[in-house]
Amino acid sequence: MKGLYFYSMLQTNLKKPHLFSKLLVFVLLLFNTNLSAQKKQIDSLKQLLLLEISDSAKVDNLMSISRLYQSINIDSVLKYSKKTAVFSESTNGYRLAEAYNNMGACHFYQANLDSANYYYQGALDALDKNNDSIIKSFVYCNMALMYGNLLDKEKEIAYYLKAISQVESNDKEVCTIYYNLSRTYMNSGFEEKGLEYLIKAYESSKKSKTEIVFDYATSNLASYALDNSDIEMFHEYMQRVDSLCALDGNPSSCYSLNYLNGSYHAEQRQFENALENYRKANTIAKEMSFVEDIMETTAMIARMEYALGKKRKAVKTFAVFDSLYQFHPDPTLGMKNFNLWAEYEASLGNYNTAYNVRLKWEALKDSVLAKEKREILIDSEKKYETEKKERAIAEQQVTIKEQELDLAQKQRQIAIWVGLGGILALLLGASFWTNKERQKRKEQEIVSLKSRQEVVRLEALVSGEEKERVRLAQDLHDGINGDLSVIKFKIDGVDKRKLPKVTHEGLDQALKMLDNAIDQVRRISHNLAPPSLQNFNLTEAIKQYASKMQSTHSVQIDFETFGDMPHFSSDQATALYRIVQELLNNIIKHAEAKETLIQLNHTEEHTELVIEDDGKGFDTKISKNGIGLQNIASRVAFLKGNLNIESSGEGSTFTITLPKNS
Amino acid sequence: MAISVGILDDHEMILEGLATMLSQTEEIEVTGCWTHHANCLEALEKQRPNVLLLDINLKNANGIELCAELSNTYPDLQIVAVSNYNESSFIKNMLRNGAKSYLLKNTSKEELITAIRKVHSGERYLPRTVENILLEDSLGTPKPKTSIPKLTRREKEVLQFISEEYTNGEIADKLFVSIKTVESHRTNLLSKFGVKNTAGLIKSAMNAGLIS
Numbered sequence: 001m002k003g004l005y006f007y008s009m010l011q012t013n014l015k016k017p018h019l020f021s022k023l024l025v026f027v028l029l030l031f032n033t034n035l036s037a038q039k040k041q042i043d044s045l046k047q048l049l050l051l052e053i054s055d056s057a058k059v060d061n062l063m064s065i066s067r068l069y070q071s072i073n074i075d076s077v078l079k080y081s082k083k084t085a086v087f088s089e090s091t092n093g094y095r096l097a098e099a100y101n102n103m104g105a106c107h108f109y110q111a112n113l114d115s116a117n118y119y120y121q122g123a124l125d126a127l128d129k130n131n132d133s134i135i136k137s138f139v140y141c142n143m144a145l146m147y148g149n150l151l152d153k154e155k156e157i158a159y160y161l162k163a164i165s166q167v168e169s170n171d172k173e174v175c176t177i178y179y180n181l182s183r184t185y186m187n188s189g190f191e192e193k194g195l196e197y198l199i200k201a202y203e204s205s206k207k208s209k210t211e212i213v214f215d216y217a218t219s220n221l222a223s224y225a226l227d228n229s230d231i232e233m234f235h236e237y238m239q240r241v242d243s244l245c246a247l248d249g250n251p252s253s254c255y256s257l258n259y260l261n262g263s264y265h266a267e268q269r270q271f272e273n274a275l276e277n278y279r280k281a282n283t284i285a286k287e288m289s290f291v292e293d294i295m296e297t298t299a300m301i302a303r304m305e306y307a308l309g310k311k312r313k314a315v316k317t318f319a320v321f322d323s324l325y326q327f328h329p330d331p332t333l334g335m336k337n338f339n340l341w342a343e344y345e346a347s348l349g350n351y352n353t354a355y356n357v358r359l360k361w362e363a364l365k366d367s368v369l370a371k372e373k374r375e376i377l378i379d380s381e382k383k384y385e386t387e388k389k390e391r392a393i394a395e396q397q398v399t400i401k402e403q404e405l406d407l408a409q410k411q412r413q414i415a416i417w418v419g420l421g422g423i424l425a426l427l428l429g430a431s432f433w434t435n436k437e438r439q440k441r442k443e444q445e446i447v448s449l450k451s452r453q454e455v456v457r458l459e460a461l462v463s464g465e466e467k468e469r470v471r472l473a474q475d476l477h478d479g480i481n482g483d484l485s486v487i488k489f490k491i492d493g494v495d496k497r498k499l500p501k502v503t504h505e506g507l508d509q510a511l512k513m514l515d516n517a518i519d520q521v522r523r524i525s526h527n528l529a530p531p532s533l534q535n536f537n538l539t540e541a542i543k544q545y546a547s548k549m550q551s552t553h554s555v556q557i558d559f560e561t562f563g564d565m566p567h568f569s570s571d572q573a574t575a576l577y578r579i580v581q582e583l584l585n586n587i588i589k590h591a592e593a594k595e596t597l598i599q600l601n602h603t604e605e606h607t608e609l610v611i612e613d614d615g616k617g618f619d620t621k622i623s624k625n626g627i628g629l630q631n632i633a634s635r636v637a638f639l640k641g642n643l644n645i646e647s648s649g650e651g652s653t654f655t656i657t658l659p660k661n662s
Numbered sequence: 663m664a665i666s667v668g669i670l671d672d673h674e675m676i677l678e679g680l681a682t683m684l685s686q687t688e689e690i691e692v693t694g695c696w697t698h699h700a701n702c703l704e705a706l707e708k709q710r711p712n713v714l715l716l717d718i719n720l721k722n723a724n725g726i727e728l729c730a731e732l733s734n735t736y737p738d739l740q741i742v743a744v745s746n747y748n749e750s751s752f753i754k755n756m757l758r759n760g761a762k763s764y765l766l767k768n769t770s771k772e773e774l775i776t777a778i779r780k781v782h783s784g785e786r787y788l789p790r791t792v793e794n795i796l797l798e799d800s801l802g803t804p805k806p807k808t809s810i811p812k813l814t815r816r817e818k819e820v821l822q823f824i825s826e827e828y829t830n831g832e833i834a835d836k837l838f839v840s841i842k843t844v845e846s847h848r849t850n851l852l853s854k855f856g857v858k859n860t861a862g863l864i865k866s867a868m869n870a871g872l873i874s
Contacts, residue, residue, distance in 0.1 A: 478719060481746050482673040485767040489679030492771040493686060511770070518768040522748060532751045535718075535726070540751045544799075547750070551798045558812045562850045597812045603846040610814045646815075653815050 042068045055091040059084055063095060066102060078106035097126040101139050108146055113389045114396060116146055134173055137166035141177055144184075150386045153188055160184065171208035175201050179213050182220075195224065206240075215244055219256040226264060234264065255284040255293065262300060275304035291328045295321060299337045306344055315344050334364045459638055463571050466529075473529035481521050488514045530577060538573040539565060539600065542580050546598060553588050556595045563602030566660065575635045576609060576656075582632050583611045583654055591615025593651065609656040617647040664691040665782050666711035670702045671744070672721045676767065680715060680744070683771050690778060699723040706732070710739055713778050716761070718745040718752060726755050733760025740781040744769070750799035753792055763787040810870045811854040818872065820847040825864055825873045 045065050049058065066080035085099040104119035123139045144159035160181040167173040182197035198220055205213035222237035238260060245254035262277030278300040285293035298321045306314035318341040325334055338361035345354035424431075491511055496504050533541035539561050550557040568576070580598060587593055593615030601608040629645075632654075636643040641658040667690055671677050674697055681692045693711045696702040699720050706714075714732065718725035729741055742763040743756040753764045762781040765773060766789075773789050780787035788796070813821065816837070823833045830844045837844070852858065855866040867873045 477746055478673065481767065482676055485746070486673075486675040486679040488768050489676070489683050489771075493679075493683045495686065515768050518746075518766075519748075522746060526749070531747050532749050535724070536751050536755075544749050544751055547799050551801075560812070560854070562853060563846070595812070597814060599814055601846060601850060603842060605840065605842050610816070612814055655816075 055087050056094050059087045059095050074109050097123040097135050114393050133166040137163040171204040175204035175210050175213045215253045251288050271304050271307040295324050295333050466574050470529040473525040476521050476525035484518045541577050559598040561600040587613045607658045611654045614651040617649050620645050620647050666693040667713045668694040668711040669715045670696045671717040672697050713740045715742050715744045730759035742777050750795050764792050
């Protein structure tokens with residue numbers, strides 16, 4: 001039970017320095033709680049701003065205003081810090097680091113840790129130009145607080161140590177940091193280290209007469225000593241607290257003094273003294289209007305009264321506690337005291353009241369337990385949130401680094417370009433020439449690309465056309481001609497002996513007409529897709545075609561082939577066949593030739609198709625664009641070959657050369 | 663005894679037409695009709711007809727190749743090609759591969775029966791139309807080597823240069839072509855004149871009056 005008091009004591013002590021260490025970030029501390037006076041001061045400073053004053057004066061002025069707003073409104077602090085930063089930037093960064101630091105602290109208060117970090121970094125950058133070790137220690141200290149909130153203990157401690165290194169010889173500044181560091185160590189379970197820094201804080205604050213730090217450090221040391229039953233040390237520190245209270249009547253020192261003394265006497269079972277101490281502490285707490293402290297001390301008084309056998313008084317005091325509790329229902333305090341109160345009532349035989357108070361306590365216990373659970377949840381949520389923020393910070397840092405790298409690269413590039421400028425000027429002529437060459441090359445590339453595209457187009461066209469022809473030819477050949485043959489079989493199958501002569505003759509005529517139709521369909525089909533090209537090869541197909549043309553026309557057609565025919569794809573063979581077909585048709589139609597020679601030569605280098613006639617010839621310039629010749633030209637292009645036409649009154653020569661492996 | 667006939671044609675109506683046509687002839691008996699060559703081959707293993715009517719255009723098979731395969735496996739099976747192709751290359755290839763007869767699909771009943779009878783008795787038979795195709799084809803082939811060969815204009819130029827004792831390299835330069843091209847022209851000329859070397863070429867060319 002007694003341990004609990006000290007625990008509670010530590011808690012109150014813990015809170016205040018924590019708040020204090022946060023306040024530190026605003027460069028100058030003001031514990032003036034006289035708000036109206038502050039507001040008056042702000043108003044007069046604002047009036048000053050309206051006057052024509054220098055920018056640096058404005059900076060000083062704005063800084064003062066933002067400082068005065070500290071205990072009034074954080075948003076206003078931020079607003080005036082921003083204004084300060086703006087003017088500061090226009091005055092070569094006069095007090096810029098301080099402005100940034102304060103902005104960072106405002107964001108820290110508002111839990112915008114990434115923004116806080118951003119401004120702290122800005123402050124550090126500003127300090128690189130205008131070093132000020134005290135300001136730097138503030139920034140580091142604030143960053144340590146930030147990392148503390150991010151639960152990054154290592155960084156927190158590292159930044160405190162950095163802050164300390166900036167102001168190590170300055171006791172006034174360093175004591176606060178020592179104190180904060182000691183709290184961090186204590187909370188992390190490093191009691192020895194915590195104690196070491198607590199003593200440092202105590203000593204440096206004592207030397208520099210930094211009262212608040214000294215007060216808290218001393219109280220903490222005393223509490224620590226009592227907790228460890230080191231009565232001697234306790235008394236030693238208590239004397240300091242006593243003198244602090246006596247010297248300047250600092251209420252929080254006096255409260256600590258009396259509360260700690262009460263706790264000490266309670267442990268020594270000197271309940272009268274303890275009661276007196278607690279009553280004094282209670283009075284101070286009432287003066288300061290710290291409700292929790294009032295309740296705490298009230299409960300302590302009740303315990304002491306009960307311990308002294310003043311049961312009825314104790315019960316009444318608890319009733320006071322309860323009335324305060326109605327006003328400020330602090331569940332922790334309720335939990336600590338209601339069960340005791342119920343016990344006291346029961347010992348007086350007030351079972352009814354005891355029962356009700358006990359019920360209160362039970363209900364509270366449930367809700368506190370629930371609350372504890374909630375707090376665990378909230379705590380884990382906080383952890384998650386902070387982790388998220390940490391990640392965001394890390395990401396932002398990466399982006400900033402990237403931007404820096406980009407900038408550096410750009411600067412390097414600029415430097416290179418500037419350096420190369422002269423040389424470039426000299427090279428301009430040359431580059432102009434090269435450019436022209438390149439353009440020429442590009443044009444050639446475009447031409448070749450176009451022709452390649454043309455080939456692709458032709459391939460699609462030619463093979464598409466050929467496929468269609470083959471399909472059509474097959475439909476005619478196998479489909480219609482098959483059907484026609486069947487019809488013929490049917491008619492032929494009729495027993496003519498039984499038929500009259502007229503009918504017999506009619507049937508014979510029909511059979512002849514059918515034969516004729518079948519022949520025509522076959523011819524059309526074979527023209528569309530030469531079957532010997534499908535079934536045999538190019539040579540065979542050309543031979544067949546030449547022979548057929550010769551049999552139906554008066555022109556003498558010779559076909560010869562030399563060398564081993566390379567493997568042609570069916571598209572290539574078809575294209576060559578079509579060229580022969582087209583040229584031969586042209587010759588028969590227009591050349592009035594007596595003889596035609598088709599020669600297909602395969603050598604190691606190329607395949608050469610020569611078609612010659614002894615006809616009247618034609619003007620190659622005029623006829624070159626004739627549809628027939630265009631068809632041939634596009635097929636030659638598809639074969640990636642070369643077409644040469646010579647024509648005179650003695651006849652024409654068409655030479656198509658295909659390079660090997662085309 | 664009746665002549666047994668099998669028919670392989672992927673066109674079912676033709677199969678039916680041919681079978682109907684043949685059914686009216688007493689001496690002929692159709693013992694099997696197949697639209698797929700695999701079925702035909704399977705059936706032939708068990709029981710062989712005397713004569714097989716074979717189409718060239720088959721599903722998943724080539725009648726020309728099948729003809730060679732069948733006449734090799736069953737030398738006593740007489741094959742009559744029945745096709746819509748009227749080109750000499752088809753006719754010659756089928757006959758070369760063992761077919762004893764070649765009919766066009768629009769054959770008359772008489773011709774068909776004649777063909778079956780003839781091949782069954784061990785003769786070859788070609789109807790007049792098919793004979794004509796082969797005749798025209800043989801007339802269209804290059805003239806015998808004794809006559810003057812046909813030369814292209816370029817070949818005539820090359821021949822002229824050779825007769826003037828130009829080397830291949832010099833001819834290539836004159837004609838703006840590669841030496842290899844000149845060489846191939848020279849080889850072609852030797853081939854066309856049916857001679858072994860340049861001396862023979864010059865002699866033949868002079869005889870033909872192509873060079874002076």
